[in-house]
Amino acid sequence: MLSVAIRHRFGAFALDAAFEAPPGITVLFGRSGSGKSTIVNAVAGLFAPDAGRIEVDGRALFDAAAGVNLPPHRRRLGYVFQEGRLFPHLSVRRNLLYGRWFAPRKVPRAEIDRVVEMLGLGPLLERRPGALSGGEKQRVAIGRALLASPRLILADEPLAALDEARKAEILPYFERLRDEAAAPVLYVSHSAAEVARLATTVVALQAGRVIRQGPAAEVLGDPSVAPTGVRGVGAVLEARVAAHHADGLSELDAAGDRLFLPKVLQPVGATVRVRMAASEVMLSLEPPRAISALNILPGTVEAIHDGQGPGTIVSVRTRAGTVLARVTRRSAEALALAPGLPVHAIVKTVAIAPEDVGGEAHAAHQEPAR
């Protein structure tokens, strides 16, 4: 468990953030300039805030009042940087084992083999970082952080420098990390899709302050939290893969309702998270008939969140969980939407991108798409 409570002032920007990161992935979520990277660097010891305390499992890494400020090398971290930062003069193998030289507890051989296998690094071991692709570099960087036997793993937008295909290659490894690593992971992101797939806990930041923290589904399902703008709003549902069909679709069971998605990687029986962007969800009072959209979830209106502009966000309680729909205020009035009203939420299959679907622990042994 990591707990952070820090204050710092840089000119006009004031950082005043407090949160706790339980095991699993805690995502610091916010637009650029909200203070995410500053917090991670403070946790890493790369910068000392004016005031506050940072502790891991009860041990203070930083405590301004007590004058404690451990240097980075004594904090037992694994930091995955945005640009990888692999050592160019060392082979992949020696990059991976770099932290092991300094760890008080030597990572056992079997653990090294497991990490190498989990990240698919076997064929790369003798290569130099200069000969690796962007995605391969990031996989090595993740492995290097893990093998330092860290008590805390930090990742500062580790996918931001990669294209979509490479992101899709790396995301499953972070899912495995979330489900298998004992150390808590503090992960910085400004991508709603990444957050929806990876986060166990979300800490939403705005202008240096924590505006909301809690379990991922709860925070992302709250329309008042939209750190990256209204387009980032979307609910996350859990569903079980029921079948893969020959026409390229996968059928999922979301607490009794059928969902059809473009083919997902997880095997039948696996539980996955599906993010539905609010702007892709339509509402209908009648059960729609003769409509091309394949996903229809019956439910009742839970709340209507008016914001600025012509749009409004309606949260609908379905059997599978809360679904958010972004509709115009005009439509909301025309349908006389009000809490308690039965409605049908409609989502086009093709509106759900592969990056919106993520696997859980037991689904993670599937090879990622290349």
Added chain:
Amino acid sequence: MSWLPGPEALEALSLSLKVSAWATAGSLPFALLAAHALARWRFPGRGLLNGLVHLPLVLPPVVTGWLLLMVFGTRGPVGSLLAEVGVVLAFRWTGAALAAAVMAFPLMVRAIRLSIDAVDPKLEQAAGTLGASRPWVFATVTLPLILPGIVAGAVLAFAKAMGEFGATITFVSNIPGETRTLPSAIYAFLQTPGGESQALALAGVSVAVAMGALLVSELVAVRVAARVRGA
């Protein structure tokens, strides 16, 4: 009249090689420290250090030699202390090595500093987060990455030491077998009737040593750079 170097010339050559090797090896740790301090540390007096390091590059060598004589001569403040423990520099080959080291120092520091500037501090940060303390970061990341600069600096310093004349002759004079280095010997031969052929032979040797040093440094630098780039 012979075009081959005679015994006197060979003696000067071997003395010069010894003096230059000691000058280079002895000043390398200090140059590394000075280059690292100038490239990475912010401290009061940094400008002064930078000026001091570069002073021999811009001062007339005779002035540098005379300053060395005043400080390290047997009656100088440092020289007298050293004399008490039995170390004499003035008019000894060790003094020639000191003069050569001082004159070559700025070149070595500059070459090393350039290579330190080229190392991304973010890599050093990354090493720190993986548990490496400052000295370990230097030994395992910084040092391997600046190796080409160190090689280049050392070779440049060696070549400069081989050719050092003004400060050497002022500080330690021109004693055959003790302080008569290659340039001093060439100068002495030119002062002697009929010495031109020996001077020419030594000049040829100087050119060969200098070219050889440059070639070796090129080869080493290319190899090390390829290894460090990680291709």
